[in-house]
Amino acid sequence: MPDVDRSYLVFSDVDETLITVKSMFDFLHYQLVRRHGAAGEEEYERIMSVVRRRAADGVPRADINRFYYSHYTDESVETITALANDWFAERTTSTRGFYIDSTRRALREHRAAGATLVLVSGSFPPLVEPLAREVEAEAILCTRPLIADGRYTGEVDTPVIGEGKRTAVLRQLAARPDVDPLDCYAYGDHVSDLPMLELVGHPVAVGDDSELRERLARLPESVRTR
Template identity: 25%
Template structure:
């Protein structure tokens, strides 16, 4: 079979036999040939449905219509080059559960004000770089202790460390590329196992934020450039990469990658990115690449 449709059930859900029969029949009605189901995880949680003689975008449409509002994530793709050799991930609301700038703003009593600007920027309603400069300026004179407290309270998304460790164990290079701040990405990368982290630098003087940034701003173009550069440095192309993110700032790198995944994405991403995770966790990126659950490398923090 030339293509694969992967299904991953959300928490406390399962892939019922009747659902799989209905989906297989719908694919065949559209002209596809289908193969035997390959289970990727126990308890009917994740499986591959091989098919041929049908374009993957058409299979995606059929899966979306068949699954409707069921808590199931899915992705149709060619079998060739399915396992990726480069992982590039956004950090805020992707690898960690929070928006770090919003949490830092809470230390200054400005969370509601700054979170609203963040929300609009992540939805693509306002310019990211302008919004970043504006928000950082509002945090002038905040002590470094506030950054340390914020970093200590960050929670990893379920499956984050497993995603990174499993891909590294299978030879992939992993990078955390964030429009947030190096202060946080360095710590999150160390916790999860990313080999490289790229982000914006906060300017500090005498242990306090100056309200300015150091160096060029890492925005959506910077993320796309990171994908292109890291691929080229390893003799790869963006087709060999999996990228993941949730906001408008991630859109170019998601669209350019071989497997770009919108993780609980903002509306703009849900409209434009085909591979989506809306019901399960980051381990689904491994299932999309054909990993079996028994192949996962799960650190204690993810177990």
């Protein structure tokens, strides 16, 4: 790790990098079944069949992200936030293996060394904020659904996926001119995280995405693996 006397940032993806589940879809299933029972299960399967079909057809992940949030149209932000808090409490108290231990441990070590932790995710604030509190992240770069009169409109600002992650991380780095990007770390599990990972001197591949590891290996700086 960098000298503790030098400031540095640590950027971490969330889904399948810090936690073992895809938070958006895990929460979608949780809240639909909790609110609507069997009908909610059917609705979840209907939505996921569309997601899987679009992914197979090569639809960009950012567009699938927008499709996901369209299902929150006119939902109360207060209600969704309360459900998200229940989801987080249930997952962290009753589900073993919710966190990817190696990443959580690494973030804890960075935090102890004085680093600023930043969570970067295509997920949305009700799901990312509890995680940020848990790992003591000081900033969140995530997809933000648009809100009007306390309700989600079904539309989002720029999805923080792929190039959206690059843009968000570049802004965060620009806000910290005291930090050298070559001292910074970034953790990701999928090739779509590459636009973020290649901005720092210490990109870390989590998991076994062979394409991600191959492309990171071509970068000038050597990649650490976990």
